[in-house]
Amino acid sequence: MVTPVARRQAVAHLCSSFEVSQRRACEVIGADRSSVRYLSLRPDDATIRVRLRELASVRRRFGYRRLLLMIRSEGVLINHKKLRRLYAEERLQVRRRGGRKRALGTRVPMELPQGPNQRWSLDFVSDTLTDSRRFRILAVVDDFTRECIALVADTSLSGIRVGRELDAAIARRGHPTMIVSDNGTELTSMAILRWSQLTRIEWHYIAPGKPQQNAFVESFNGRLRDELLNETLFSSLDHARELLAEWQVDYNTVRPHSGIGNLPPSTYAKLTASDMQRDGTLRCVEGSAPRPVASPSHTGSNDQRIPPIAG
Structure with a gap:
């Protein structure tokens, strides 16, 4: 009995079980009567x-x-x-999941984009349905506003399909200046190279084996997997698409993002747009999250077999 609460409980037990006075019970266990009689003034929470x-x-x-x-x-x-x-x-602490490999060595801070639609990042995430069928998710993120531009789920996502989904996103938001991705077969296909040339959008490939150079979408993928994919059993592809759409709306409009001053991405995008219309300057909010690291290679992929993108 080292805490005042434990001593109060012991005194109450002696008084009720052995029918002794509070003074006698305090003498037996060596408790202070003023501490036992103390009434908390803390409000009811x-x-x-x-x-x-x-x-x-x-x-x-x-x-x-x-x-x-x-x-x-x-x-x-x-x-x-x-x-x-x-x-x-209330014992609500989040249980930490297993560790992951971390990049080692010297890393240079990444230069952040200076406005919306300057740079999009995209990557694939895979998951499994309850019947053990695997499906993939194409995630597209705006690196400046942190908005999730698209979440496309299907059993197969070819380069042609990626181009169609990007065309749909461009019709809603406008053309990005640059798109950043890894060196996956779908993203280095002739369909994507042809799409990049036709749309005149620069496509930047990170160095092979360096996912930290695509830090924005990799961070988003971690949140997507941690908050939705690992928490949900998908019974069908339609079920997965429905929940992904709901989570995307919640992520963009409700969920606070530590990298943009704990604001939802859509709110931050609206504030940025209003500042641009008012005085021509962007609203840059420093968040509580650490700044991303590992700048993308300016020479593109290290694989010499990948043809350069014209324009």
């Missing part, structure tokens, strides 16, 4: 605890910092230290 548990049950991979942002967005004023205490008392 039942409402906040209930809401915290509700958010944590829906956002199972959110830590207390993002839950704090979401609770504050609902108009609740609470100190971050108090919410962290409630978060720990």
Whole structure:
């Protein structure tokens, strides 16, 4: 019995079980009567605890910092230290998953794009349906606003299909200046090279075996897998597409992003657009996340067999 709470419980037990006075019980266990009689003045946090548990049950991979942002967005004023205490008392800590390999050696900070649609990053993510059939997801991200531009799921995604999906994204958002990808067979195919030449969009290939040079979409893939793919069993391809569309809307409009000042990507894009219309300057918000590292190679892929892109 080293804590005041434990001593109060012991005194209450002696008084009820052995019918002794509080003074006698305190003498037996060596407790201070003023400590035993103390009444806490701490306010009742039942409402906040209930809401915290509700958010944590829906956002199972959110830590207390993002839950704090979401609770504050609902108009609740609470100190971050108090919410962290409630978060720990409710045992809502996120269990860390297994480690991953990390790049070693000297790395140069990556230059960030200076506006929307300056640079898009894309990559593939794979997952499995409940009947053990595998499917792939094409993820496209705007490196400046951090918006998820497209999430396309199918059992096969060829270079021609990638070009069609990019055409659909361009029709909604406009032409990007550059697209960054790895050296996958679909992305180095003649269909993509021909598409790049026709659209006059520069296509930049990272160095083989250097996924950190495509850090924005790799980070997005980690969030997608951690918050949706690892948490959901997909019964069919249509089911996967439906949940991916819902998660994409939530990611762009609700989920706070630490890299852009804890704002949702769509909100940050609107603020940036309004600043450009008002005074011609971009709104650049420094977030709490570490800056991305490992700049892409300016010479493109190290594989000499890949033909250069004209234009």
